[in-house]
Amino acid sequence: MTAVSVQTDQGFRTIAKTDAYTWYADESVEAGGSATAPNPVEQLLGALGSCMAMTVQMYATRKKWPLEKVEVHLEIHRHDAANYPAYQGDAKFIHEVSERIVLHGDQLDDEQRARLLEISTKCPVRRVLSTPTIFVEAQNTPEGEH
Numbered sequence: 001m002t003a004v005s006v007q008t009d010q011g012f013r014t015i016a017k018t019d020a021y022t023w024y025a026d027e028s029v030e031a032g033g034s035a036t037a038p039n040p041v042e043q044l045l046g047a048l049g050s051c052m053a054m055t056v057q058m059y060a061t062r063k064k065w066p067l068e069k070v071e072v073h074l075e076i077h078r079h080d081a082a083n084y085p086a087y088q089g090d091a092k093f094i095h096e097v098s099e100r101i102v103l104h105g106d107q108l109d110d111e112q113r114a115r116l117l118e119i120s121t122k123c124p125v126r127r128v129l130s131t132p133t134i135f136v137e138a139q140n141t142p143e144g145e146h
Contacts, residue, residue, distance in 0.1 A: 013037065045074045045097075051125035052101070059119045066107035067116065073100040097129075 006016045006025075012033040013026040025040050027033025038046065049072035060067035075098045081091050101120055103113055120126075 010034070041076060045076060048072075048097070048123075048125045048129065049074050051123040052099075052120045055123035056101075056103070056116050056120050060105075060112075060116060063112075065105070065112050065116075067103060067105045069104040070116075071102040071104070072120070073102075074098065 004016055004018055006014050009015050009024070011026075012031070013024060013036055016023050016025065024037035025043055026035060026037040027039050029035050031039075033039070052072045053070040056070045057067065077096045077098070079094050079096060081087050081089065081094045084094050084096075087094050101117060103116055108116075
């Protein structure tokens with residue numbers, strides 16, 4: 001099980017913690033934040049890109065393929081679902097993630113490159129985002145209780 005606790009700090013800035021790590025999120029000054037950290041959507045894309053890159057690197061390492069470095073570039077766009085021809089459903093909005101993956105390694109052949117690009121789609125974070133995810137609301141506790 002993976003667990004993270006998040007609490008507000010100052011304004012929109014938040015502190016996220018695991019047992020071993022602490023990091024921050026904030027909003028831009030234009031959105032009312034103080035721009036001291038990436039916003040939550042940037043962090044989501046960072047988590048996705050990191051997971052994709054790590055998954056590719058792990059696979060190449062296991063296969064002993066000459067992959068030197070992986071770059072993952074991601075953008076997210078929100079669309080009105082009614083105007084998005086590839087979507088057939090009831091949601092009001094859909095989100096489209098554009099990705100560009102650069103595989104560094106002059107010794108990789110075309111077959112290896114194709115397989116590594118396919119493997120990038122199998123990372124755990126991408127699977128969470130692309131398959132049904134169910135949110136279960138735990139009972140909220142009053143201040144001071146955890």
